[in-house]
Amino acid sequence: MTTPEAAPVLAIRDLRVSFPTDDGVVHAVNGMDLTLARGETVGIVGESGSGKTVTTQALMGLLKDTSASVTGQILLDGQDLNALTEAQMRAYRGKKIAMIFQDPLSAMHPFYPVGVQIAEAYRVHNAVSKKAAAAIAVDMLGRVGIPDPRRRYAAYPHEFSGGMRQRAMIAMALVCEPELLIADEPTTALDVTVQAQILDLLNELQAETGTSVIMVTHDLGVVAEVCHQVVVMYGGMHVEQATVAELFHSPRHPYTRGLLASMPTLVGESERLEPIPGVPPSLLALPGGCLFADRCPEAHRVPDNACGTRPPTLVGPDEHPSRCHLETLPPAGEVVR
Structure with missing residues (x-):
């Protein structure tokens, strides 16, 4: 790292x-x-x-x-x-800015060889010949661990295993650095x-x-x-x-x-394992208070039903903020005057 x-x-x-x-x-x-x-x-x-x-x-x-x-x-x-x-x-x-998608098989075009698609992605942003782009694509396939990259350059997505397709997707995303x-x-x-x-x-x-x-x-x-x-x-x-x-x-x-x-x-x-009870809120009609209030095992600790009526803001130190009303409660044992 x-x-x-x-x-x-x-x-x-x-x-x-x-x-x-x-x-x-x-x-x-x-x-x-x-x-x-x-x-x-x-x-x-x-x-x-x-x-x-x-x-x-x-x-x-x-x-x-x-x-x-x-x-x-x-x-x-x-x-x-x-x-x-x-x-x-x-x-x-x-x-x-580039992206590795969750399903590389659907992210790649089934009609074109994998190497050709990587080379095309490079040529879109760099003024190089097809031959130069192909060489860069072959090198990139090798860098991501595809065996025999020169031969695999001409293979189609369906001819790759799941792990190899993911590696090829990484190669395509990183080819322009x-x-x-x-x-x-x-x-x-x-x-x-x-x-x-x-x-x-x-x-x-x-x-x-x-x-x-x-x-x-x-x-x-x-x-x-x-x-x-x-x-x-x-x-x-x-x-x-x-x-x-x-x-x-x-x-x-x-x-x-x-x-x-x-x-x-x-x-x-x-x-x-202890799963979180309940289901996430509907994004069509967000509740007026904390979005997690209905599933939260600690909402009862916050007075005046604030969790159900007032949306919390991010509070706490800049390096570790939390969006929770519990952050505003006094420490246990402290008397609020």
């Missing part, structure tokens, strides 16, 4: 994304803030429907020219990507051995290129292995943010503690 530099490569300010539907407006992301340093890896975790993937789609500009409403700032090296048109965004997508790489559940469909190989590969390539990484995952084990920082999302909001060590040892939000309690371990005595 590389040590990040202080200068931020990405700054997200009050990102909000909503989608009109026949049933009403879906508020998928509701005020996301994030700063990412150069060479840093940030993990975004949360249950399905918490807004993780929509956030990354907004960063990539994939929601432009759609019915989605995207507000807020997405500053990449000071340039607000959200202010760009779709045509302007194409100059950044692939060159400055972007400043920011987004990995959306890059190891979900892989067995544990291949998963470990892919994570090691990402760490090695990040060390080589200095690329900053956003890792979207539901797997806290992956976060512990590759990330510097963690952002926990729930109901389209980030409810806690901290370093990996701080979050795992001293989680502050009840939702984060619930996620950690439902995570299996391979050490110590076998214990029964």
Whole structure:
């Protein structure tokens, strides 16, 4: 794992994304803030429907020219990507910011060989010949661990195994050496051995290129292995943010503690996993108070039903804020006058 530099490569300010539907407006992301340093890896975790993937789609500009409403700032090296048109965004997508999709088979075109697609991705942003781009693609396939890369250059996506397709997807994302790489559940469909190989590969390539990484995952084990920082999302909001060590040892939000309690371990005595009761809130009609209140085992500790009536704000130290009313309670035993 590389040590990040202080200068931020990405700054997200009050990102909000909503989608009109026949049933009403879906508020998928509701005020996301994030700063990412150069060479840093940030993990975004949360249950399905918490807004993780929509956030990354907004960063990539994939929601432009759609019915989605995207507000807020997405500053990449000071340039607000959200202010760009779709045509302007194409100059950044692939060159400055790239993405590894969850399913590489559906992300690749089945009609073209894998190597040709990687070479094309390089030529879009670099004025080189087809022969030079092909050589770069072959080299990149070798760098990500594809055996016999010259022969595999002409193979089609369906001729690759799942792990090899994921490696090829990484090669395509990194061929232009972007400043920011987004990995959306890059190891979900892989067995544990291949998963470990892919994570090691990402760490090695990040060390080589200095690329900053956003890792979207539901797997806290992956976060512990590759990330510097963690952002926990729930109901389209980030409810806690901290370093990996701080979050795992001293989680502050009840939702984060619930996620950690439902995570299996391979050490110590076998214990029964404790799932979080209930279901996430509907993003069509967000409750007026804390989004986690109905599922929270500690909401009764907050007086005046504040959890059910008043939305909490991020409070606590800058290096470990939490969106929870419990943070405003006096320490146990202290008398409030």
